[in-house]
Amino acid sequence: MLRALAGPGARRRRRLLAGGGILAVAATAVAVLAGTSAARSAASPIKIGILSTCQGPFAPFYPETTAGARTALIQLTGAKPKGSGATSPVVGAKIGGHPIQLVYGCSNAQPDNALKEARRLVEQVKVNILLGPLSGDEGIAISNYSKKQPGTTFVNGTSAAQDTTLHVRSPNFFRFTTDGAQWMAGLGTYAYKTLGWKNAVVIGDDYSFPYTQAAGFVAEFCSLGGNITKRIWPPLGTKDYSGFITQIPKSGVDGFMMAVGGTGTVAFVKDFSGLAGNVSKKMVGGSVTIDPTAVSALGDRLDGVVAGEPIPAGATGAAWQKYAKAITKYYPKVSPNSLFTAGYYDEMWGIVLGLKKVNGDISGGGKKFRAALAKVAWSSPHGPVKLDANRNAIADNFIVQVTSGGGFKTLRDIKNVDQTFGGHFSPSTPAPGRNSPACVHGNAPSWAK
Amino acid sequence: MTVAWINRGLAAAILVFLVLVPPLHVLSEFNLSQVGTRSLWLGIAAASVVFLAANGGMVSLGQAAIYGVAGFTYADLVVKVGWGHWPAIFAGMGTAIAFGLAVGLVARRTTGIYFLMLTLAVGVIVYYFYLQVEQVSGQTGLHLDRAPALVGGDTISHPTRLYYAALILSALVYVFIRYLVRTPFGIALQGIRDDPVRMASLGYNVELHRAVAFAVGAAIASIAGILSVFFNLQISPSSIDINQTIIVLAIAVVGGLTRLRSSSSTRSRGRHTCPESCSGRSARSGTRPGSGCCSCSSSSPRRAG
Amino acid sequence: MTWRVRIADSAGAAAGLLVLAFALAWVGYKAFGAGFGVNGGVPDWIRVTLSGLTLAGLYFVIASGFTLIFGLMRVVNMAHGSLYLLGAYAAFEFQQHQFVSWGWGVVLSTLLVGFFGAVMHQLFLRWNQGQELRQALITIALAFIFGDQMLAYFGGAQHYVRPPDALEGNADLGIFCNTGGIFAGCLTFPWFRFVAIGAAVVVALGLVVVLKKTRFGMIVRGGVDDGAMVSALGVNIQAANALAFFIGSALAGLGGALAGVFLVIAPGEDADFLLKALVVVIVGGMGSLGGAALGALALGMIETWAPQYLPGAWSNYSILLTFLLLVFVLSVRPFGLFGRAT
Structure with a gap:
C-alpha cells in the first residue's frame, strides 16, 4: 500500500488537485491534445528564485547580491525597477512572452539553512530556476541537492568552493562565476616575482572556501619554486588572533597569504598590527580579505595590500564602467566593486541569455533550456565568460591593490583562467583542505611564466 | 474522567488524521515533507527533552548534540567507511546512547540551572568537535545519496514513506515513554526529581538513575538524529548549532516542559511526592493556588543540594 | 555524600591538578626551553601571555556583572551577551556621530546599558522572581529578539571603536629586537590592551569595596546566602535587586565598550560572549567574584596559549579545550570551583 501511495499515479493525481479547478484540467487537455508538453500555455511565467544570505557573517552582502541579479535582468529585458531596496520589485521583465517572476530566499550562510530555503523555493514555490547560494559550503549542499531535482535548473550565486562543480558535477548545476582557486590566479606569481618571496605562510579561516583560495595560491606559488613554511587555520569565530599570529615563524619567512571567508579581516589586521606592525608588503590577501566593507572599516591599515579577485575593482575600461554605472543608477547604495554584486550580476546574465536562446521555453523540466545554457558565452564587464564541461566558468582573473583613500587599482588581468588551473586540479585530485594541495615545484600555469 | 476521555478521543482523531494525510492529498508534497516530517522528527527530539524535564527534572540543552552524534556517526559510516545503512544506523544510535550515558555520568550530581549550563557546554563541544575534526565532518558536512529503501530511498523526491516512518516512530516513542514512566524505574526517577535526599535515604542510587535516564533520553534523541539525516540527506555542524538547540528547546517549552507524560504518572506523583517538594518553596514564595505541582518541579533543584 | 563519592572527587581533583601541572610544565618548556634569546620562545610567550591577560581582564569585567546578578537574584541572564554587544555598538555610535569624546562615550554606553538592563529586569524578570528556569528561557528569547x-x-x-590618540598604536617594549622577517623590530604590544587589563583590576577592586564596605554589598552578600531571610529582615530587596541588575548590566556594557576597541563588533558576538561569561562563572562558581576572576584567567590563558603551544595539527582543536575545562570542573565540583550548593 505504501508503494502505491508513493507511486507516480498518486503524485499526478495530487498535482491535478493541487493545481485545482478548470484551469489545470484545461491545460492538461491542451497538453494531451497537442501531444507535447511544449504547448503549455505560451504565457506561463518563469519563476526565478534568488537565494542569498541575509543573516549570519555574510549578511552585509545581501543587498549587493540582489541588486546585481536585478540589474542584469533590467539591462537585458528592458524591465523597470520599482524602488531601490534589497528586495524591491522589478516589473515588466519578459522573455519570449513569458513574464519573469523573482522570488527571494534568505539563508544564514550555513549549509543546513541554505538547503531548507532551497527546498522551500524549489518544492513549494516551484521555481524553475534557482539562482544561488552565496557561500562555499552552501554551494556544495545545494549542488548535491540539485541531483535530486532534475527538473529544476540550478545556477550558482557566488559560492566558490572547488568541490561544487569539480567533484559533485551535478548535470543541472551551472556556475557562471569562477571558483575560489581561480580567483587566486596571478597572486602566487605576484608574491614570487614582484614581492620576491621564497618562503610564505598561509593563514585562513578554517573551512572550504579559504581552503580553496589557499589551494590556488599554493599551487601557483610553489610551481614557480616557492615554499610554504606553515599553514595556520584559526577556527571560525576566533576573537583574538594573537595566538595564531605568533605561530608565524620569526625568521626565514618572507610573507603570508591571508584568506578569510567573511568578516575576519578587521580583527586579524588589528591584532597583527599590534604585534608586528603594518601588514602591507607582508600580506597578500584572499578575494574577500579586501572586500570594500573591510577596507572602509580599517581605513588606511590595508593600504597597498594586494589580492586576487574575479573582478577588476576600480577598473576604468568602458565595459566595467558601463556595468558600474548601471548598478549605481538603479541601486545607488550598492558598491559595484564587490565581487558579490558582480557575481550575481553575471549569473543572472547567463540565465537570461540562456532563456533568450530558447525563447523562454522551459517546458519538459527545462531540458532544452539547460542544453542552451551550457553553450552560453558572452563578453562580460570583466572579459569573456564561457562554461567548461563541468559547467564551471572560464573567465579572466585580476590582481587588485588597495590604494590609499580606500580605492582599488587593478594591476594585472589574466585571461581565460579555467578550473584545472593549468593542470593542477582535476576531478581526481583531492578536495582542497588544511594540508592539500601539497607544495610541488614545477609545472607552472601558463600565466605564471 | 470525562476530560480524560475527551483528550483520548482528540488524540485518536489527530492520529487518524495524520495517518490519512498523504492519501487524502490535503497537503502538497512539500508541506507533507517540510512541515509534516520535519515536525515529527523535531517532535521526537523535543520529546526527549520533555521526558528528561518532566520525569527527571533535568532540562537539557544537549539533545541536539546527541542526535547529532547519532546522525554524524551514521552518515560517517555510510559515506566514509562504506558500511551498509542498517548496521550504520544501529551503530549511530548505539554511539549516541553511549555518549548520552557518559554525559549522564559526568552530570550525575549536577542539577537545576547548572545542569542546563553543563548540557549547553556539551552541545557546544559536540558542535565544535564536528566543525573542527575534518576526518568526521568539517564545516561542509556529509552528503548521502539516498536513505535506506525502507523509508523511500531518495526521500527528497519521494517523501511519503519517510513521513509514515516518522509517524510510526513518533507513536512508538510516545508509547515507550508512557510505558517507561510507569515502570519502577520511571517512578523512582520521578521520586528523585521531587526529593533526591529522601530517595537516597530510601536506598535508591540517585546518581545512577539520573545517568541512565539521560541515556534513555539520548536513545530517543538518536532516533530523531537518524530521521533528520533521512530527511535532509545531509548533516553538517550547522544542523546541531546553538540555534537548532534553541529550536528543540522552544518546541519542548511551547508543548509544555512538564506536560507530555502519562496521566497515570501524574496521579501517582500528585498524591505523594509532589506536595513535599512544593512545601519548602511555596512557603517562601507564597501560595500557588491551583497550579498543582507542575511549576515547582522545574525549580525544585534549589533544594536538591 | 558517601565515601565512594569523596574518593572519586579526590581522585578527580588529583587528576585535574596533574593535568594542570603538566600543561604548565609544557608551556614553560616551550617558552623557556630554547633559551632566553631573541630566537627562543620567550618573545612569543610574552606576546601570548599579555594577550591572554587582556582577554582575561575583559572576560572578568563581563562575567563579574553576570555573577553579581546571579549571586543576588538567582537569575541566569541569558541576554547578558546582548547587553555586551549593545554596549559595544553604543560606544561605536557615539564615536561615529562624534557626539562626545571617547572617554565619555564609554561612560555613557556603560550607563545606557545599565539602564537598559534595569528596565529589562523590571519588565520581564521582576514578576517571576525565583523561577530560575522560566527566567532563563525568557532571557534566551530576549537575547534572540x-x-x-x-x-x-x-x-x-x-566595526570597531577607535581608541583616543594617546592610546592608539603600540608600546615598544625595547626588548627582543628582530632585525628582519615578519616581526622586524622590537617586541611591541598595543597600548590599549594594557588599559583593558587595568580596567579589570579597577572593576575588581571597586566591586570588592562595594561588596565589603557598603550596605548594598551587605545585602548582596546576605542575599547570596539566604535571600528569603534578608527579605524577612525588612530589607527592601526589590530596590537591591534593581540596583544589582543595573550594575551587572552596566558591567556588560563597559566590557562591550572596551572590547569594541581591541576586538571587533559584529553580529553573533552576543552569543559568543554569553558563552564566555557562562564558562567563566560556571568554572569559578556562580555568585563568587573570586571564582569569576579565576575562571576568567583560566579561559583567557587557555584561549591564547592553546593555539600557540598545542603541538602541530592539534592547534585546530584549541577551541574545544575551554569547554573540556568546563565539563571537567563540573564533573568534579558540580557547583564550580568556589561555588556553593544553593
Whole structure:
C-alpha cells in the first residue's frame, strides 16, 4: 500500500488537485491534445528564485547580491525597477512572452539553512530556476541537492568552493562565476616575482572556501619554486588572533597569504598590527580579505595590500564602467566593486541569455533550456565568460591593490583562467583542505611564466 | 474522567488524521515533507527533552548534540567507511546512547540551572568537535545519496514513506515513554526529581538513575538524529548549532516542559511526592493556588543540594 | 555524600591538578626551553601571555556583572551577551556621530546599558522572581529578539571603536629586537590592551569595596546566602535587586565598550560572549567574584596559549579545550570551583 501511495499515479493525481479547478484540467487537455508538453500555455511565467544570505557573517552582502541579479535582468529585458531596496520589485521583465517572476530566499550562510530555503523555493514555490547560494559550503549542499531535482535548473550565486562543480558535477548545476582557486590566479606569481618571496605562510579561516583560495595560491606559488613554511587555520569565530599570529615563524619567512571567508579581516589586521606592525608588503590577501566593507572599516591599515579577485575593482575600461554605472543608477547604495554584486550580476546574465536562446521555453523540466545554457558565452564587464564541461566558468582573473583613500587599482588581468588551473586540479585530485594541495615545484600555469 | 476521555478521543482523531494525510492529498508534497516530517522528527527530539524535564527534572540543552552524534556517526559510516545503512544506523544510535550515558555520568550530581549550563557546554563541544575534526565532518558536512529503501530511498523526491516512518516512530516513542514512566524505574526517577535526599535515604542510587535516564533520553534523541539525516540527506555542524538547540528547546517549552507524560504518572506523583517538594518553596514564595505541582518541579533543584 | 563519592572527587581533583601541572610544565618548556634569546620562545610567550591577560581582564569585567546578578537574584541572564554587544555598538555610535569624546562615550554606553538592563529586569524578570528556569528561557528569547534588532539596525559588517590618540598604536617594549622577517623590530604590544587589563583590576577592586564596605554589598552578600531571610529582615530587596541588575548590566556594557576597541563588533558576538561569561562563572562558581576572576584567567590563558603551544595539527582543536575545562570542573565540583550548593 505504501508503494502505491508513493507511486507516480498518486503524485499526478495530487498535482491535478493541487493545481485545482478548470484551469489545470484545461491545460492538461491542451497538453494531451497537442501531444507535447511544449504547448503549455505560451504565457506561463518563469519563476526565478534568488537565494542569498541575509543573516549570519555574510549578511552585509545581501543587498549587493540582489541588486546585481536585478540589474542584469533590467539591462537585458528592458524591465523597470520599482524602488531601490534589497528586495524591491522589478516589473515588466519578459522573455519570449513569458513574464519573469523573482522570488527571494534568505539563508544564514550555513549549509543546513541554505538547503531548507532551497527546498522551500524549489518544492513549494516551484521555481524553475534557482539562482544561488552565496557561500562555499552552501554551494556544495545545494549542488548535491540539485541531483535530486532534475527538473529544476540550478545556477550558482557566488559560492566558490572547488568541490561544487569539480567533484559533485551535478548535470543541472551551472556556475557562471569562477571558483575560489581561480580567483587566486596571478597572486602566487605576484608574491614570487614582484614581492620576491621564497618562503610564505598561509593563514585562513578554517573551512572550504579559504581552503580553496589557499589551494590556488599554493599551487601557483610553489610551481614557480616557492615554499610554504606553515599553514595556520584559526577556527571560525576566533576573537583574538594573537595566538595564531605568533605561530608565524620569526625568521626565514618572507610573507603570508591571508584568506578569510567573511568578516575576519578587521580583527586579524588589528591584532597583527599590534604585534608586528603594518601588514602591507607582508600580506597578500584572499578575494574577500579586501572586500570594500573591510577596507572602509580599517581605513588606511590595508593600504597597498594586494589580492586576487574575479573582478577588476576600480577598473576604468568602458565595459566595467558601463556595468558600474548601471548598478549605481538603479541601486545607488550598492558598491559595484564587490565581487558579490558582480557575481550575481553575471549569473543572472547567463540565465537570461540562456532563456533568450530558447525563447523562454522551459517546458519538459527545462531540458532544452539547460542544453542552451551550457553553450552560453558572452563578453562580460570583466572579459569573456564561457562554461567548461563541468559547467564551471572560464573567465579572466585580476590582481587588485588597495590604494590609499580606500580605492582599488587593478594591476594585472589574466585571461581565460579555467578550473584545472593549468593542470593542477582535476576531478581526481583531492578536495582542497588544511594540508592539500601539497607544495610541488614545477609545472607552472601558463600565466605564471 | 470525562476530560480524560475527551483528550483520548482528540488524540485518536489527530492520529487518524495524520495517518490519512498523504492519501487524502490535503497537503502538497512539500508541506507533507517540510512541515509534516520535519515536525515529527523535531517532535521526537523535543520529546526527549520533555521526558528528561518532566520525569527527571533535568532540562537539557544537549539533545541536539546527541542526535547529532547519532546522525554524524551514521552518515560517517555510510559515506566514509562504506558500511551498509542498517548496521550504520544501529551503530549511530548505539554511539549516541553511549555518549548520552557518559554525559549522564559526568552530570550525575549536577542539577537545576547548572545542569542546563553543563548540557549547553556539551552541545557546544559536540558542535565544535564536528566543525573542527575534518576526518568526521568539517564545516561542509556529509552528503548521502539516498536513505535506506525502507523509508523511500531518495526521500527528497519521494517523501511519503519517510513521513509514515516518522509517524510510526513518533507513536512508538510516545508509547515507550508512557510505558517507561510507569515502570519502577520511571517512578523512582520521578521520586528523585521531587526529593533526591529522601530517595537516597530510601536506598535508591540517585546518581545512577539520573545517568541512565539521560541515556534513555539520548536513545530517543538518536532516533530523531537518524530521521533528520533521512530527511535532509545531509548533516553538517550547522544542523546541531546553538540555534537548532534553541529550536528543540522552544518546541519542548511551547508543548509544555512538564506536560507530555502519562496521566497515570501524574496521579501517582500528585498524591505523594509532589506536595513535599512544593512545601519548602511555596512557603517562601507564597501560595500557588491551583497550579498543582507542575511549576515547582522545574525549580525544585534549589533544594536538591 | 558517601565515601565512594569523596574518593572519586579526590581522585578527580588529583587528576585535574596533574593535568594542570603538566600543561604548565609544557608551556614553560616551550617558552623557556630554547633559551632566553631573541630566537627562543620567550618573545612569543610574552606576546601570548599579555594577550591572554587582556582577554582575561575583559572576560572578568563581563562575567563579574553576570555573577553579581546571579549571586543576588538567582537569575541566569541569558541576554547578558546582548547587553555586551549593545554596549559595544553604543560606544561605536557615539564615536561615529562624534557626539562626545571617547572617554565619555564609554561612560555613557556603560550607563545606557545599565539602564537598559534595569528596565529589562523590571519588565520581564521582576514578576517571576525565583523561577530560575522560566527566567532563563525568557532571557534566551530576549537575547534572540535583541540580536535580530541589532542586526537590523547596525547591519552585518564588522566595526570597531577607535581608541583616543594617546592610546592608539603600540608600546615598544625595547626588548627582543628582530632585525628582519615578519616581526622586524622590537617586541611591541598595543597600548590599549594594557588599559583593558587595568580596567579589570579597577572593576575588581571597586566591586570588592562595594561588596565589603557598603550596605548594598551587605545585602548582596546576605542575599547570596539566604535571600528569603534578608527579605524577612525588612530589607527592601526589590530596590537591591534593581540596583544589582543595573550594575551587572552596566558591567556588560563597559566590557562591550572596551572590547569594541581591541576586538571587533559584529553580529553573533552576543552569543559568543554569553558563552564566555557562562564558562567563566560556571568554572569559578556562580555568585563568587573570586571564582569569576579565576575562571576568567583560566579561559583567557587557555584561549591564547592553546593555539600557540598545542603541538602541530592539534592547534585546530584549541577551541574545544575551554569547554573540556568546563565539563571537567563540573564533573568534579558540580557547583564550580568556589561555588556553593544553593
